[in-house]
Amino acid sequence: MTPEPQIELSPRISDEVRKTTCYMCACRCGINVHLKEGRVTYIEGNRDHPVNRGVLCAKGAAGLKQVTSPARLRAPLRRVGPRGSGEFEEIGWDEALETAVSWLKPLRETAPEKLAFFTGRDQSQSLTGWWAEQFGTPNFAAHGGFCSVNMAAAGIYTLGGSFWEFGSPDWEHARVMLLFGVAEDHDSNPIKLGLAKLKARGAKIIGVNPVRSGYNAIADEWVGITPGTDGLFILSLVRELLRAGRIDLDYLARFTNAPVLLDCDPKSAERGLFLRDEEGRPLVIDRRTGKPAPWDGEGVEPDLRGRIRRAGVTHHAVMFELAERYLDPGYAPEKVAERCGISPDQIRHVAAELARAAFDDPPALPRRWTDFRGKTHETMPGRAVAVHAMRGISAHANGFQTARALHLLQALLGAVETPGSFRFKPPYPKPARAHSKPHHRSRPGKPLDGPPLGYPQGPEDLALKDDGSPARIDKAFTWENPLSAHGLMQMVISNAHAGDPYRIDTLFLYMANMAWNSSMNTRGTIEMLTDTDETGAYRIPHIIYSDAYSSEMVAYADLILPDTTYLERHDCISLLDRPISEPDAAADAIRWPVIEPDRDVRAFQTVLLDLGARLGLPGMVDGAGAPKYADYADYITNHERQPGIGPLAGWRTGPQGIAHGRGGPNEAQIESYIGNGGFFTAEIPADAAYYKPWNRAYWDWAVSLGLVDGPRPDLIQLWCEPLRRFQLAAEGHGPRQPPDHLRGRIRTTHEPLPVWHAPLSDAFEDPAAYPVHAITQRPMAMYHSWGSQNAWLRQIHGVNPLYLPTHWWEKLGLAEGDWVRVTSSHGEITVPAAHMAALNRDTVWTWNAIGKRKGTWALDPKAPEATKGFLLNHLIHELLPERGDGHRWANADAVTGQAAWFDLRVRLEKSAAPEESQPVFEEIRSTVGDAR
Amino acid sequence: MTALPDRTDRKLGLVIDLDTCVGCHACVVACKGWNDQGYGAPLSDQEPYGADPSGTFLNRVHSYEIKPATGGAQHVHFPKSCLHCEDAPCVPVCPTGASYKRAEDGIVLVNEDACIGCGLCAWACPYGARELDLAAGVMKKCTLCVDRIYNEALPEEDREPACVRTCPANARHFGDLGDPDSAVSQLVAERGGIDLMPEQGAKPVNKYLPPRPRDAWEGEADVLAPYLALVAEEPQGFLGWLDRTLGKI
Amino acid sequence: MQPARSLILFTTLSGLGFGLLVWLGVDPTPPTGWVALVFFALAFLLALGGLAASSRHLHRPERALRAFTQWRTSWLSREAWAAALALAVMGLHGLLLVLDIVLLPLGWLGALLSLATVTTTAMIYASLRTVPRWHHWSTPALFLGLALTGGALLSGRVPVASGLLLVIGALQLWVWWDGDRRFARSGTTLATATGLGEAGTPRALFPPHTGDNYLLHEMVHVVGRRHAMKLRVIALLLMVLVPLGMLQLPMPHVFGLLALVSHVAGVLVSRWLFFAEAEHVVGLYYGRR
């Protein structure tokens, strides 16, 4: 026998490790990038990083292939063929920038709103939003309107913070975790790390989802709910808990507005608003005196039973309304079960499980703390029920109220910011009132009067012109969707095309594949982008787009500003924006060029600042009109939003040298970040780490770090006053009145207490004609459209069958390899089918964004993504079908305007297998040549 | 070299927890990334941007649906790489001696310099753990990251397989399954770890922890019933209860 | 599996070649001179052609000599040795015969080695527990039977060939019948493969990769199996029945040749089925076999 071969057991991995931040998705994990001879050879997770603690997902580990993708754009492009042809010529940067300036400068000087600047997967919204503000256009938003504004807005209006990536379950102490409609989410790795912790502790995970895959597959219990009915299920839980008295009375009294007194005078124009004192502070009854007192008065002990008689009218606390509303037998498990597609027993069981986890032997941390009323508590009592939810709830037209219902459930259990429940990540908590309001007044040559996006408190804050018409191109903050806090990116192209509410000149898009997977009604969007007016000119005259890759959208722009990849640029993941904080620490991070681009591309943020300087935008030029910032890195270091507050909180300069949080710019700041692995964290002191919204120590800490200027404790808004203000307007009160056709809808959808109403589309599409719900899920190993250019990832997900439940599989007599025709009220697709038993009875689904247009992403036009892959988007329309009432209603939440992707109803037929998935789109000429 | 060692000093291997694996494929790509630049030939891809892409991976994540006798269907994600079998059938079939099992730790490796690419070892493996690299023409398989676990150029904490290090759901554990006191052995004992295809006689070292029982609530409904004992049915009754309860405080 | 042309050709041709060598080796009155040259050249051509075809199956053929090293454990290595020794011994025997020197024991040794070669080839497959259809004594039996039959036909041994044809016909039928049951009998199922049987009946859901890979291409190839029944009939006809009929006809030279051609065509079909119908247990993981 020959001896075992000698193998090298200790090879050196690389010459150098550079630590930066991943951007294969928005989770923003820390990565160690290994380089050999200047080339990236291996990427692994950074163990010290607060987000991922060393782990990395499939996309992150495949980043190597993203940076070498043949689909990378190589130089600025000017369109030479018709839109959509893919015919471009390469131009230099000066020419590109001058072209942009030649389009934009006249707009700024005459009508800044004629620029619509919308950004997709943007991680620099504090820069892009500020840029739009300085340009003077109200027409700015990122993609939140079609993403998850329901979740964000419901959270902020109710709790002062939301799930999304702005809060997190207390993985250390939770005993039951309720997970609603999550396939992957932005917090990809933290959620997985957390679920593993729960499992290790023997905590119970309950997955509420029509599809049992991913997180729901490992859930100990699965609630296979029918899409769009979560609100009913949740309110049924609420009813069961109320009936059993399994609610946290002390918590409700102290930390929610359940004890706040309502104006109950039926004749009052303020009915349903809070009773207030002279200083405008909402009132409660103080248990110590039995008298009204301001909610936040020193030592006040709010009484849940509070009522007061004034001028012959009894005004009572929100708690009365709550009991009245939710003890309604209409929410009984037996009543809702059928509609929700689950059994009444399971509803009751989940309610009992929550009660047990919350109230049986609750955890209590031995940490002394003082609340905002000055009361000192010896411990931090816990409620070990953690909840997390995402688009499964928010991507429905009833998503805002459903998310509110979920927050109500949490609050009743005392399960917000208590040990074992849900915790905010700084800069949250930040209640709606602490956010800016939307600004929309544009004036020639002037900046906007303030940030374009925000959180309206009532009709007076809507973005309406004096004539009542929408001020924004996307009609955000109008009566159709008053609380559209993230704008409505999904409406921009169709409104701009229709010239409704007005024509625009230039559509400036960044990082959003609007000609494909991020649009509803993809074919229609493509037609709108290419449609011409009587003169033969495009109806949307100019389109500027920044992408890093040869995506579908590139083909539809006139001017392409090619971006770097994430390893080739500076980025700033800022506390002013969407930071990477954890419940125990504020944290922000950077990206930095760990490799140099090998093409004629520039970081978009640098280009934006350059454009701003060329346009002479305030803040981007100095007194002499010269550019203020050399590039984005310079901006990150030196820009100050207010004195002492810049994009990055770490390593600023203070009176005694380095200071964190508040402080002047520091030329070595980015170097310090790099030295620290690319991120900065500021720990929250233990006594400030829970009960944050009401915890004095927390506010002291937040003020010292510069997160806020002063403490701003607030109650959980079970009763949401801004909603009531819109309702009052719909009832005819107040100077600003909705159009009549919207009154009824505002009244029913803007209930100040969470309600459930059927998804809007149910009223427009005959459920009998379209009996099946069709939804998508994100594959964990793919990020939207980008993954398909990745040589490794596309081998994992190169095609996406439509998964059918057993009921429909058998009903249609399908066998492996069969195809189905899927028809909605809007369109039809024919696609490969597959069988999945662990699925809601009437739901079909597929992976999102696998289908690709031929000729894009540097893939072979015969690539499976283009021949078998498909999008559900062809079936979804941004407007609901005609109903003969003279209006096309938006397929969106009536409160926030969130696109209702998951309200899609379809019918299914078996189909002969076509050559390719239908519909087939014409091939686009590759903008990067034949890279194969 | 093709004879299996009579015994190995240690039995290094993986324990994979089917209860927590969410099927994210992180381990698949981490493995590809590590081994693309590590032990032996890089892991090639054929037609990476073409109509029929394929490539060599040493770790793959399957997924299975389970239909229990009663109750709803369940779903299990199932990662699979070489199980470093004690009676590895892939080793003795190798005509060149390229395939071997290390006596010191039981890791099964391919000496790529000796491999003729006949594919027989892959045929002998019941688990589909070997993939022939079409560019290099040699057999590739999981090395248990032998170039990490002893790597003195790596910090101590990183001396574990790339797939284990990256798994966000903590579903992968690495250790000595020959030592009953090791953490992995304890885990296997505690959770009733199992062998795949025991009837094939390969005696895999890697163990799988079966998913914990799911949807067990139907039996539990009674236990939990008291938690929903009624205090009130009507709003009035509820407010009365509220009054009484708060009165007590 | 994917029926690789190189393997089908190799096993068929070399089987024929070594089969012929066996008969040449045991012939008490072996041909000598030119006749011997023709017979031996033919046998060598077939055997070596088969080996050459098989080396096409190697991805690193330049290292093929290494395959001689592991005869202690590897049937493939043993095959290399057996083939080399058989060819050497029979080469010597043939050479001597051409020179009119008859050394019968040398022929017996060569015949033995030739039989060993066919056996080792078959054992490569039969030893694979992972392919229950192959993992059976009948695999070497059939390989040997076919080699001997082909050899007998080639060397014009009509009565022997007829008898052998009957035997292998019966054996082949039974191998198919029994082979269809072996996977089930092996006890390996998706439940044992995943260990998930306790909880219920598992079924493959999401594939681990939508792209192709070596395993799928090599072991889980299912195309063609649909026609298995038809092909079995064709194989049996060509391999056994037609030659058997022809052999009973006059003009043994013409019909003997036709019988041989038919038989070899039949063996090729049967060998194609041998590979195409092989179901590797790894297919279970992919929800296929």
Ligand SMILES: Nc1nc2c(c(=O)[nH]1)N[C@H]1C(S)=C(S)[C@@H](COP(=O)(O)OP(=O)(O)OC[C@H]3O[C@@H](n4cnc5c(=O)[nH]c(N)nc54)[C@H](O)[C@@H]3O)O[C@H]1N2
């Ligand atoms: N059917 C269906 N459709 C959906 C959804 C769904 O669930 N179902 N989800 C919706 C949701 S929530 C969202 S957020 C959208 C997402 O949709 P998009 O925001 O359009 O997401 P991507 O497809 O990733 O497109 C982003 C673009 O950014 C480009 N890009 C990538 N990296 C860079 C870079 O570094 N710089 C620049 N400048 N560009 C870059 C990519 O090439 C791509 O063209 O999809 C929506 N569409």
Ligand SMILES: Nc1nc2c(c(=O)[nH]1)N[C@H]1C(S)=C(S)[C@@H](COP(=O)(O)OP(=O)(O)OC[C@H]3O[C@@H](n4cnc5c(=O)[nH]c(N)nc54)[C@H](O)[C@@H]3O)O[C@H]1N2
């Ligand atoms: N790997 C990866 N990660 C990503 C992304 C990506 O493309 N890939 N995209 C990022 C983006 S932009 C976003 S917005 C987030 C979104 O993250 P998720 O919210 O996880 O997004 P989806 O994949 O759309 O998942 C929606 C889930 O809701 C379920 N669902 C649908 N309708 C209902 C319903 O009515 N009720 C309930 N309870 N569930 C329902 C679906 O089955 C699905 O599991 O992910 C981010 N993270």
Ligand code: SF4
């Ligand atoms: S979750 Fe994955 S892709 Fe997203 S940032 Fe983290 S490692 Fe990168």
Ligand code: SF4
């Ligand atoms: S899993 Fe396969 S390759 Fe690995 S040792 Fe076992 S038989 Fe060999």
Ligand code: SF4
């Ligand atoms: S492919 Fe290589 S390792 Fe496998 S049996 Fe053949 S020579 Fe040995």
Ligand code: SF4
């Ligand atoms: S141990 Fe190493 S080689 Fe084996 S599967 Fe894990 S990462 Fe791949």
Ligand code: SF4
């Ligand atoms: S990384 Fe972990 S959770 Fe993800 S597929 Fe692999 S084993 Fe499962």
Ligand SMILES: [Mo]
């Ligand atoms: Mo999103």
